[in-house]
Amino acid sequence: MPFKIIASQCTSCSACEPECPNVAIREKGGTFVIDPKKCTECLGHFDEPQCVAVCPVDNTCVIDTSLPRYQAPA
C-alpha cells in the first residue's frame, strides 16, 4: 500500500517533494499528490517514510488502504 496525501489537509508547503527518494510527489491543482506507482513506502531507502516525517500537518501523508501493499522486488 503506497502513501497518499489527504488534499484537504495539505498546506501545499512542498516540503515532501524533494524528500521523496522515488520522485513520486508533484504539485497538482494547488496541493501535492503521490504517484502510487512510484511510491515504495521508502522501503530500502530510509527507516521512516520521508513524506510522513517532514509533513507539518499530522495524519496528512497516510497509507492508501484502497491499494495493495508495496512489494519490494525479490
Add this chain to the structure above:
Amino acid sequence: MDVSAQHDASGNGGNVGEIMQAIAEHKGCGTTGGSGKASCGSQAGQGDLPTEIWEKVKNHPCYSEEAHHHYARMHVAVAPACNIQCNYCNRKYDCANESRPGVVSEKLTPEQAAKKVLAVASTIPQMTVLGIAGPGDPLANPEKTFKTFELIYNTAPDIKLCLSTNGLMLPDHVDTIAKYNVDHVTITINMIDPEIGAKIYPWIFYKHKRYTGYEAAKILTDRQLQGLEMLTERGILCKVNSVMIPGINDQHLVEVNKAVKSRGAFLHNIMPLISAPEHGTVFGLNGQRGPSAQELKALQDSCEGEMNMMRHCRQCRADAVGLLGEDRSAEFTTEKIMAMEVKYDADTRKAYQEKVEEERIAKVAAKQEELAELAGNSSDIKVLAAVATKGSGLINEHFGHAKEFQVYELSTAGAKFVGHRRVDLYCQGGYGEEDSLETIIRAINDCHAVFVAKIGGCPKGDLIKAGIEPVDQYAHEFIEKSAIAWFKAYLDKVNSGEVEHVERGDAAIRQGALISAA
C-alpha cells in the same frame, strides 16, 4: 493559564516582578543602567557600533530603528517548506488580513519573485532591502532561495539581501550565503537549553529523520550556534530573533542573549509570543499567554547592557512590502506584477535616497538642539510617551487614524525609542467587536502622554480621564525634539509642584488579525 490574561493589562503584575528579579541579577555583568549606553540597533545614531557595521545597517529598516522611518523592505515568499515544527506556528492557517510571520497570500517562483522585487523597487524608491523569511524556512528550500538571490544580485545589485532562518541547516549553507553577498542573516534562537527547547519544538526533520523532544532541541541549538559562529567569522552580520514565551523561556532569554552576543551576533530582537487561539497553534490552543508590554520591555532593558536590542520589529508577514508597520503587498500581487512593465531606474532611487539622508540629518540635528536644552536638568523620573506617526520621524498622524503608536522613554538622558503598540481592531469572525478607544487606551496604558497631529474632543476627554495627556501642540514636528521639549516642561511642572508625578500601569500587546489589510 487563562488566555484572557493577555488582554488584561492589569493582570500581569506578578510576572513583571519575576522578570525584574532576573534583570537585577543580570545587570550585574552588564554595563550599569545609568551610563546611557547607546543602542544603535534601536537608536538614531551610530552609537557604539563599529563603523563598518554601521555602514551596513544604517539604511536597513529591520536593523536600524531610525532607518525604518525612511526605508522600506520587502519579503518574497519563495520558501514554503519548513524542517522544524514550532508550537507558536501553524502552517495550516492563512488569512489575507493576518500580519505575522509564517503567513502569506501566495507563493512565488524565484523568477516571479525577482520580477516582483524590481517592480516594487521601481514603485517605492525607498525599498532597499529584500528578505526571504519563509513562510517556511529559506534554508529548507535552498534552491529556490538562492536562485532568487542570484537573479536579484545580477539585476539590482544595490538591493541588500537578507534571510531569516531557524538555523537548522545554516552550517551547510554559509558559503553560498557569502557567495551571493547576503550580508544580513537573522537566526531565530529561542533557547540554548534543550530541556526548554523541548517545550517549544515538538520535532525537527534532520538528515532524513524526524527527531523529537530533548534530542531534537539539542541538534537544533547546536546547529544554530555553530551557524552563528560560522557567519560572524566570515563577517556576515547576524541578528538573533527570540520569541518571549512567559513561563517557558522568558528568564532563559537572558542566557540566550549572553550566548549569542559571545558568538558575535550584533543585534537581539526579543519579540512577544503571538498566541491567539484562533490561529490554531499549540500555544494558542493550550492557553499559553504572550507577555505584557512592560514584561517585554523589562526583558529587553535587561539585555540592553549586554548588546544592542531591537525594539521596532513588527513581526511582519513573509510577503510584506513597504515600510515596517505598513503593508503594501496587496498592490503587488503576482497577477499585477506580471502585467507590469518594469523599468529599473537606479538614478531615481539614488536621488530619492539622497533626499532621505537630508531629512535624517535634519532630524538628528533637531534632537541635538533640544537635548542641549535638557542639559543641567537632573531627575530620576522616566516616563513613556506614545506617538502617532506616518514616518519620516515626524508627529504627523491623526489620533483616530493611527494603526499603531511608537513608544519613547523620556528621561533627562533624552528620548529613546523603546517599542511600538498596535491599536488596529481585532478580526473576530470578520467583525470588529471592541471599542477602538478602549483598545488604544489598553495598548498605551503605561504612557503619560500621547503625541498626535490632531485629535477630536471626545477621545481627548477619555484619554485625560484615563490619565494619558493628549498632546497636539507639536503637530508635524520632529518626534524626539518635541518629546524632549514636552518632557522638560513636565519636569518643570513636577518641580514646581503643579503636577504630581505618578507611575503608570502596564499595557497590553495587541495580537490577532487586522480588520482590513492596511
